[in-house]
Every structure is written in C-alpha cells, then in structure tokens.
Amino acid sequence: MMDAALKYAEANIPVIPLHWICEDGSCSCKTRSDCDSKGKHSLYTGWYNNSTTDVEQIRKWWTNVNVNKNL
Numbered sequence: 001m002m003d004a005a006l007k008y009a010e011a012n013i014p015v016i017p018l019h020w021i022c023e024d025g026s027c028s029c030k031t032r033s034d035c036d037s038k039g040k041h042s043l044y045t046g047w048y049n050n051s052t053t054d055v056e057q058i059r060k061w062w063t064n065v066n067v068n069k070n071l
Helices: 002-010 055-069
Strands: none
Touching: 002 055
C-alpha cells in the first residue's frame, strides 16, 4: 500500500491513509463491526486539510499504520 501511495504522491496526487478491514470483517476504527464505511474512511480527522504528497509524511503514516495493524 505504501508503494501505491508513494506513486500517487509522485504524480502530485495527495494521499491520506484509510482504515482497513480486519480479518473478522470489521473496520479498524472504534466502531468496529457497527461501522457503515468499513475500510473506506480516513484514519485521521481533517483528511481534506491533511492529505499530502510529502514522501516523508507518507512513509511515517504507513509505517505507523503497519505497526498498528500488527497489535
């Protein structure tokens, strides 16, 4: 996923990480199975102001997301 995000950034298309769908089919967000947009909403609030093409920021986000997925 990070590779794809970096390619978008290289094409000057801003990106932001999204929640993901867990193995049990629930969303990674706090509402879990009650989520209406499983895996289709921003991991961070204010995505419209925080999306970026900054490669270092994208690497930080995806590194943090991968760490959280493994918890």
